[in-house]
Every structure is written in C-alpha cells, then in structure tokens.
Amino acid sequence: MTSLHLSFYSAFTLSGLGLAFHRTHLISALLCLESMMLSMYVALAMWPIQTHTPSFNMIPILMLAFSACEAGTGLALLVASARTHGSDHLHNFNLLQC
Amino acid sequence: MDLSLVLNTSMLLTLVTLSAPIILPLLSMNLKNSPTTITSTIKTSFFISLIPMSIYIHSGMESITSLWEWKFIMNFKIPISLKMDFYSLTFFPIALFVSWSILQFASWYMASDPHMMKFFSYLLFFLMAMLILIVANNLFILFIGWEGVGIMSFLLISWWHGRAEANTAALQAVLYNRVGDVGLIICMAWLASYMNTWEIQQISSPTPMPTLPLLGLILAATGKSAQFGLHPWLPAAMEGPTPVSALLHSSTMVVAGIFLLIRTHPMFNTNPTALTLCLCLGALSTLFAATCALTQNDIKKIIAFSTSSQLGLMMVTIGLNLPQLAFLHISTHAFFKAMLFLCSGSIIHSLNGEQDIRKMGGLQKMLPTTTSCLTIGNLALMGTPFLAGFYSKDAIIENLNTSYLNTWALLLTLLATSFTAVYTLRMTLLVQTGYIRIPPLAPINENNPAVLSPITRLALGSITAGFLITSYIIPTKTPPMTMPLYIKITALIVTALGIILALELSKMAQTLTMPKQNHFSNFSVSLGYFNPLTHRLNVTKTLSGGQNIASHLIDLSWYKLLGPEGLATLQLKASKTATTFHTGLIKAYLGSFALSILIILMSTYTNN
Numbered sequence: 001m002t003s004l005h006l007s008f009y010s011a012f013t014l015s016g017l018g019l020a021f022h023r024t025h026l027i028s029a030l031l032c033l034e035s036m037m038l039s040m041y042v043a044l045a046m047w048p049i050q051t052h053t054p055s056f057n058m059i060p061i062l063m064l065a066f067s068a069c070e071a072g073t074g075l076a077l078l079v080a081s082a083r084t085h086g087s088d089h090l091h092n093f094n095l096l097q098c
Numbered sequence: 099m100d101l102s103l104v105l106n107t108s109m110l111l112t113l114v115t116l117s118a119p120i121i122l123p124l125l126s127m128n129l130k131n132s133p134t135t136i137t138s139t140i141k142t143s144f145f146i147s148l149i150p151m152s153i154y155i156h157s158g159m160e161s162i163t164s165l166w167e168w169k170f171i172m173n174f175k176i177p178i179s180l181k182m183d184f185y186s187l188t189f190f191p192i193a194l195f196v197s198w199s200i201l202q203f204a205s206w207y208m209a210s211d212p213h214m215m216k217f218f219s220y221l222l223f224f225l226m227a228m229l230i231l232i233v234a235n236n237l238f239i240l241f242i243g244w245e246g247v248g249i250m251s252f253l254l255i256s257w258w259h260g261r262a263e264a265n266t267a268a269l270q271a272v273l274y275n276r277v278g279d280v281g282l283i284i285c286m287a288w289l290a291s292y293m294n295t296w297e298i299q300q301i302s303s304p305t306p307m308p309t310l311p312l313l314g315l316i317l318a319a320t321g322k323s324a325q326f327g328l329h330p331w332l333p334a335a336m337e338g339p340t341p342v343s344a345l346l347h348s349s350t351m352v353v354a355g356i357f358l359l360i361r362t363h364p365m366f367n368t369n370p371t372a373l374t375l376c377l378c379l380g381a382l383s384t385l386f387a388a389t390c391a392l393t394q395n396d397i398k399k400i401i402a403f404s405t406s407s408q409l410g411l412m413m414v415t416i417g418l419n420l421p422q423l424a425f426l427h428i429s430t431h432a433f434f435k436a437m438l439f440l441c442s443g444s445i446i447h448s449l450n451g452e453q454d455i456r457k458m459g460g461l462q463k464m465l466p467t468t469t470s471c472l473t474i475g476n477l478a479l480m481g482t483p484f485l486a487g488f489y490s491k492d493a494i495i496e497n498l499n500t501s502y503l504n505t506w507a508l509l510l511t512l513l514a515t516s517f518t519a520v521y522t523l524r525m526t527l528l529v530q531t532g533y534i535r536i537p538p539l540a541p542i543n544e545n546n547p548a549v550l551s552p553i554t555r556l557a558l559g560s561i562t563a564g565f566l567i568t569s570y571i572i573p574t575k576t577p578p579m580t581m582p583l584y585i586k587i588t589a590l591i592v593t594a595l596g597i598i599l600a601l602e603l604s605k606m607a608q609t610l611t612m613p614k615q616n617h618f619s620n621f622s623v624s625l626g627y628f629n630p631l632t633h634r635l636n637v638t639k640t641l642s643g644g645q646n647i648a649s650h651l652i653d654l655s656w657y658k659l660l661g662p663e664g665l666a667t668l669q670l671k672a673s674k675t676a677t678t679f680h681t682g683l684i685k686a687y688l689g690s691f692a693l694s695i696l697i698i699l700m701s702t703y704t705n706n
Contacts (some may be wrong), residue, residue, distance in 0.1 A: 018693030023685075093684050 004046065011039035026081065026088040030074045037067040101153055106163050106704045108149040109182050109233070112190060115143045116226050120219070121589050133205040136218045137520050140225070144194035152188045156179035162235055162299075181235035181298075183335065185360060185425055189232050192429050195559065196349050196436045197225050199552035203440050204341035207447060208546035221345060223248035228350050234496050236296040240358065243323070244282065247351045248275045254346060255338040267334035271571030274331040278321015278355070284314035298361055312372035315362055316379070323355030323409045328362065332406050333390075336398040340443030343398060348405045348439055349432035356428060358410045360421040367419065367639055374504065377417025381507035381514075384410030386626060388517035392524075393622040397442045398451050400525050404479060405435055408512055415494050418501055422574050430564045432488055434478040437556035444549050445529065448542040455525060460534040464542050467550055469530045471557040474650065476522045478560045482513070491515075491565030493577060495589040500578040504622050512592050513596055522602075527604050537697040542666060620656040 018032040041060050048056040078088055085092040119139050121128045153159055160183040167177040180186075201221060227246025234240040248271075256268035287297060288311040293301055314350050319325065324332035335347050336688075346352070359366070366372050384407045391403035397577070408431050415424040446453055448465060462469045474485070481491040498508050544550060621627070635689065658664075 017692055020688040022688075029688075030330065090684050 002095055008039040008042045008046075012036055012043075015039065022090075026078055026090055030071070030078065034067075034071065035075065037063075037071075041067075101157060101159055104160055105150045105153050105159060105161055105182060105273075108146055109190070109662065110182070110189075112150075112194075113226070113229060113233075114138060114144050115146060115231070116222065119222060119267060120226075125283065126452050129217060131219065133201070133214060133218050136222055137198065137201045140194060140198045140222075144198050145192060147190040147194055150182060151191050154182075154184065156190060156574075157466070160187070172675050173461070174290065176236065176238050176296060177316075178233040178239060179240075179297065180233045182233065184422075185357070186233045186444070188425075188429065188567070188571075189357075190229065192432055193225070193228065193232070193350055193564075196343060196432050199556050200245040200345045200436060200440065202548055203340075203344075203443065203552040206546055207341055207443055208339060215569075217339075217341075220254055221251055221341070224254065224346065224351070228354070231354055234299060235595050237282075237289065237298070238296050240361070241282060241286065244279070244358075245355060247346070248272065248279070248322075251275070251346050253353055254342040255335050257339055257342065258337075261337065263334075264337040266338040267331070270334050271331040274324075274328045274675045275321050277328055278318045279320075279322065281314040281588050282318025282358070285311040285318070288314065300363075302367055303368075305373075306368040308577075309369060309371055312369055313375075315359060315365075316372065316375060319355035319359050319413070321355065322358075322381065324353050324383075324406050325355075325379050325410060325413055326386050327379075327389070329406060330625070331382065333399050333402045333625070336396070336402050340439055340446065343402070344436045344439035344443070347402065348435035348548050352405065353412070353428045353432075356409065356416065356424060359413075359416045363419070363421040363704075365414075373417050373419055376413055376415075377504060377507045380410045380413025380415075380417055381504075381510040382410070383407070383413060383641065384514040385510040385517070386410075388480050388514040388521065389424060389522040390623050390625045392517060392534060393455055393619060394443075394521075397445070397525065397529065398439070398453060400455075400521060401435070401438050401442060404438075404518065404521070406426070406477075407518060408435070410514070411491070411494060411511065414507065416457055418497055419501065420494075420575060422571075423493055423497065426564075426567060427494065427570075429480075429567055430486040430490045430560075433556055433559040433563050434475040437471055437553060437560055438475040438479070440553050441468050441475065442557065444468045444544055444553065445472075448544065449536055449540050452536065452540075454527040457535050457537075458529045459532045459536065460530070461536075472530065473526060474557050474560055476526050480519045480522055480597075481589055483590070484565070486560045486562070486564035489568045492589050494583065496578055496586065499585045499588055510530075515536060515589060516592045516596035516599075519593045519602045523597055523600035524630070526530045527600070532591070532608075540612065545548070629692075650700055 001089055015032045015035040019029050019036070022028040022032070041063060044060040048054055048059075081088050081092060116139065119131050119136050123131055123537040159686075160181075162182070163180045164181070167175055170176055194539050201218065204217070205214075208217055211217060216411035227244075227250060231240055231243025231247065234243060252268045252272045255271055256264050258264050260262070288308075289301065290298060293303075295301065321328045332347060332352065336343055370576065387403045387410060391400050391407065394400045396401060403546060406428070412424045412427050412431075415421075420611075433704040444498060445458065445461065445468060448468075449458065452458065478487040481487045483492075495512070495527075498511060
C-alpha cells in the first residue's frame with residue numbers, strides 16, 4: 001500500500017472511530033462525518049488518476065453535492081436539539097421518548 | 099379631368115382636415131382649439147366628402163389606394179390600403195353630417211362643463227378612428243380603427259367619472275368589446291395562416307369557406323354591435339352624456355360590427371351555417387331588445403334598446419345574404435336615431451336633468467320643435483311609409499317573407515317589429531301628450547339655434563335620406579318584385595297592430611292601479627334576468643374554477659403535498675410510530691457500531 005493510500009485509509013478509520021467514540025457533543029460527531037467525507041473525496045479523486053480513466057473525473061463532485069445535503073441535515077438536527085434542550089449534549093437524546 | 103385623382107385626393111383630404119385640430123395646436127404655441135373650430139372642421143370635412151360621393155354617383159367609380167407597406171415578414175405584406183367603394187363613399191358624408199349636427203348640439207349641451215374642450219377632442223378622436231375603420235381595406239387597419247373606437251367609447255362613457263355607475267358601465271363596455279375582439283383576432287390569425295393575407299379582396303377559397311374564421315367574425319360583431327349574449331353594455335352605456343350616446347351608441351360605433359360583416363360578406367356567401375347563425379342571432383337580439391324596451395322608464399334606455407333591436411335587424415339582413423340592404427338600414431338608421439337622442443337631450447336639459455318618462459307629459463305645447471322632431475323620428479323608426487326608415491325596413495321584411503329561411507327567425511322579427519311600434523308609441527304618448535307631470539319650475543327653453551338647427555337638419559335627413567339613397571344606388575341583388583298582397587303589407591299590418599295595441603293599453607293604463615307582478619313583466623323589467631345571471635354566476639364560477647385548478651390543485655396539492663410536505667408528514671408518521679421502540683442510547687449504539695466494524699475487518703484480514 002503506498003503512502004497515499006495509507007493517508008486516506010487512516011484518515012477514514014480515525015474519523016470513523018472518532019464518530020463512534022465521541023463523548024459529549026453532537027457537533028464533534030458531525031465534524032468526524034465531515035472528515036470521513038473529506039477522505040472519501042481524496043480517494044475518489046485519486047482513483048481516475050491512478051487507473052488512467054479521465055471520464056470518471058466527475059464522481060468526486062457528485063459526492064460533494066450529496067455530502068453537502070447530508071451536512072445540512074446534520075446541522076438541522078443540531079439546531080433542533082439546541083432549540084429544544086438548549087445545548088447539543090448527547091445525553092439529551094435519551095429523552096427521545098417524549 | 100382625371101376623376102380618379104380627384105376621388106382619391108378628396109377622400110384623403112377629408113381625413114386630413116379632421117386631423118388638423120389635433121396636429122396644428124401641437125406645432126404652434128398660439129393656436130388653441132375651441133368647440134366652434136372643431137364643429138366647423140367637421141362641417142368642412144362633410145362638404146369635402148360630398149365630392150367623392152358625387153363622383154361615385156355620377157360615374158360609379160371606386161378606388162383602392164395603397165400607401166406605405168409594412169414589410170413585417172418577407173412573405174406577408176401589410177400595406178396601408180384604403181378602399182373607397184360604395185360603402186365607404188356613402189358612409190363618409192352620412193357619418194360626418196350626423197357628427198356635425200351632434201357636435202353643434204354638444205356645444206349647447208355641455209356648455210356648463212369645465213372640460214368641454216377635452217370632450218370635443220375625444221369626440222374628434224373617435225370620429226377619426228371610426229372613419230379609419232370604414233375606409234380600411236385590410237383587417238389590420240380595420241383593427242386599428244376598431245380598437246380606437248373601443249377606447250374612445252370607454253373614455254366617453256365614463257365622462258362623469260365621479261359617478262360609480264358610469265365607471266361600471268364603461269368597464270362593462272370595454273370587457274364585452276374585448277370578448278368580441280378575441281373573435282376578430284381569431285379570424286385574423288386564421289387568415290394569416292391559411293390565406294397569407296389580411297386584404298379583404300385576396301380572400302377567396304374554392305371550397306366552401308371553413309366556419310372557424312366566420313365564427314370569429316360573428317363573435318366580433320356580437321361584441322361590438324351588442325347582439326344577444328354580449329349585449330348588456332349598450333343600455334349601460336347610456337351613463338355617458340347624450341351627445342356620446344347619439345354619436346357612438348346609435349349611429350356610428352355600434353354599427354362597426356355589422357360593417358365588418360358587410361365588408362367581409364364574400365366569405366359568408368358559401369357558408370350557409372354562418373349565415374343561418376347570423377339570422378337566428380339577429381332575430382333573437384331584436385326580439386329580446388324590443389321586449390326589454392317595453393317596460394323601461396328612462397327615455398335614453400328606451401332609445402338604447404331600440405338601437406339594439408335595430409342592430410339585431412341589421413344582423414338578420416346579413417343572415418339573408420343582403421349586405422347592401424343592411425348598409426342602407428345603417429345609413430337611414432343613423433339619421434333618425436341620432437335625432438331621437440338629440441331630442442331626448444333637449445328634453446332632459448329642459449326638465450333640469452329629468453330622464454324618467456313617468457315624470458314628463460304634455461311637452462308637445464312646451465317644446466314644439468323638439469317634440470315634433472321626436473314624432474318624426476319615432477315614425478321613421480316604426481317604418482312609416484316613405485319616411486327614411488321605410489325604404490330599408492320594409493325592404494328587409496319583404497325579403498324575409500319571400501326567402502327560404504328559418505320560420506322561427508321570421509316570426510321573431512315580425513313580433514319585434516310590432517313591439518317597436520308599441521314601445522315607440524308608449525314613449526311618445528307618455529312624453530308628449532296627456533297631463534303634465536313635471537315639477538312646476540322647469541327651465542324649459544329650446545330657443546337656441548345650437549339646439550334647433552341640428553335637430554331640424556337631422557329631421558330633414560330622416561325624411562328624405564331613404565328616398566335619396568335608394569334613388570341613387572343600383573342594387574347588387576335583385577329585390578323581390580312580385581309577392582301576394584298580404585306579404586307585401588306585412589310590415590304595415592304588424593306595425594298597425596302594434597299601434598292599436600299601444601293606444602288601447604295607454605287608455606287602460608291611465609286608470610290602472612299598480613299591477614301585481616307577473617312573469618312577463620318581471621322578465622321585461624329585469625332585462626331577461628341576463629345581467630345578474632352572467633355578471634355574478636358566470637364570473638364566480640370562472641374565477642373559483644381558475645383558483646381551484648391553478649392555486650389549489652397545482653401549487654398547493656401537487657407541488658407541496660405530494661412533494662416535500664407530503665414527504666415530511668410521512669416521515670413524521672413513521673418516526674412517531676417507531677419512537678416507542680427507541681431507547682435513545684446513542685453512545686452505546688455508536689460504540690457497538692465501531693466494535694462490529696472492527697470485528698468484520700479483523701475476520702476478513704485473518705481470512706486473507
């Protein structure tokens with residue numbers, strides 16, 4: 001595995017672990033999601049260069065579009081939780097049964 | 099002497115003379131118009147327009163003039179072409195004569211109005227637009243004149259715009275005319291696509307003409323000439339001053355629709371469906387208007403309904419494929435109808451604004467000239483032998499009786515003719531004879547040459563016009579010469595029956611108490627229930643239907659409910675149902691997620 005591949009594999013794994021093991025705030029989970037998206041972007045951008053198929057150059061752009069939607073949804077959830085509970089602490093989400 | 103040059107030049111000179119009071123004050127600072135200058139301009143135009151008419155009578159010369167051409171698309175040429183044939187050469191002097199008399203009357207009638215100059219310039223604009231319509235040879239120029247008279251009608255009906263009824267009446271006029279304009283545009287569009295021309299001479303088709311453009315033309319005539327279906331604007335247009343009613347809504351503007359059908363009658367020759375439609379529509383209009391006029395109490399409304407009825411009669415003549423006879427009726431009708439309006443204006447001013455005939459009576463001795471001319475006009479309207487109306491009306495009834503046509507149309511027209519006699523005689527009896535019912539102090543004064551000379555001039559026209567015009571023109575279609583005696587005097591018998599009925603009823607009605615309501619009088623008084631039905635019901639249904647389709651269905655339902663908001667409600671429902679299953683331990687969920695990923699990776703790695 002080249003060092004390039006190692007960089008985005010490790011970025012992805014570390015962000016995934018960060019997503020799973022954050023302690024207090026929802027926003028740190030969202031940040032980890034964004035870094036996962038970033039590493040995926042780099043991976044997708046490297047792929048057509050490595051395999052010499054320039055017609056796949058558009059794929060990272062599509063991914064960016066969808067990740068923008070997803071980031072928006074995550075932020076909307078953040079704002080909703082901030083409106084109802086006053087903060088984005090994760091222990092609030094135990095009270096989903098309302 | 100080159101007669102064609104004289105013909106063309108004098109016709110164009112007529113139009114140029116009329117535009118002089120509009121253009122010259124723009125060029126020089128000192129020139130101001132006044133009512134007398136505009137009246138004398140129209141008088142001069144009238145005398146100039148007698149020259150081309152005499153040339154036509156003398157030698158039968160007609161001409162078409164093509165001026166500058168608008169090269170719109172390479173293949174489709176729209177020249178400014180003016181047609182000087184029998185119709186335009188004869189109508190110019192008549193229209194200018196009637197307008198001259200009306201404007202002279204208006205200088206007395208509107209003397210107390212602060213914006214009298216604006217009134218006169220509006221009337222001049224109207225006259226120019228009407229003459230452009232008459233002399234047009236292609237539908238484009240005709241459309242320009244058509245729209246011009248519509249706009250001026252709107253401005254003139256709402257002259258006293260502080261009055262709410264005047265504004266509603268003007269709006270009614272514009273809206274109903276617009277509906278008719280759609281028909282004219284349909285015809286123009288069809289002609290542009292299929293015949294590639296708007297010139298009326300170039301329209302010919304070897305097969306019978308398709309009905310669609312003819313329907314468009316009939317719709318245009320229905321709107322402009324107040325046939326049944328688009329008729330309510332004409333009685334409502336009596337809100338305008340009396341000179342406006344006399345010029346626009348009796349002699350000139352309302353005949354524009356019929357004139358359009360006369361100009362384009364070669365298209366109608368081969369299509370019997372369109373002709374039958376004209377016939378039945380005209381018969382229905384004439385009877386309906388005559389029925390409504392029977393119970394009216396406003397003198398101007400009676401004359402308005404009588405105009406509407408005569409327009410229906412002209413439409414019937416078009417339906418008989420006799421355009422020249424319709425034109426003859428237009429010409430004779432202009433004289434006596436304008437005179438009736440001017441007499442009513444003189445009566446109204448003399449009684450200080452009283453328009454209700456139940457409050458007039460015995461005016462024969464107080465306004466002798468006016469009421470005598472009113473009588474002459476009413477007799478001409480009824481078709482008294484050898485006055486002006488007789489030559490056209492009797493000829494129409496004779497042709498109706500000797501043609502192979504729809505019996506129902508014939509019966510309706512005959513009934514309407516007798517109703518004409520009834521309401522005319524009712525108006526005459528209530529206004530001129532009997533006991534005096536006016537308030538004591540009325541400023542009765544007709545000793546003003548501005549009042550008397552137009553009315554007497556038009557009275558002279560009402561007596562002699564029919565005779566003169568029929569003596570000098572050659573009919574294009576053979577009139578029926580032989581018929582049994584009872585058919586020949588049908589119009590006279592029917593009118594006489596109407597007169598006898600009216601006299602009997604007036605004798606009875608003087609000692610009558612207020613009658614209880616019955617269906618016929620209710621129908622007549624409420625103008626056939628047409629106004630409230632269409633003005634409320636039709637409009638409400640159309641607007642609410644439009645709101646339902648455009649706003650409720652498309653915008654709210656399809657774009658919102660089936661789209662984003664529907665999705666949102668579905669999600670909400672799903673999450674509310676699934677909520678009871680959640681325990682909400684996020685950290686435990688994400689930790690188990692990471693653990694399971696780790697286990698899967700390790701198992702695949704060890705397998706490799």
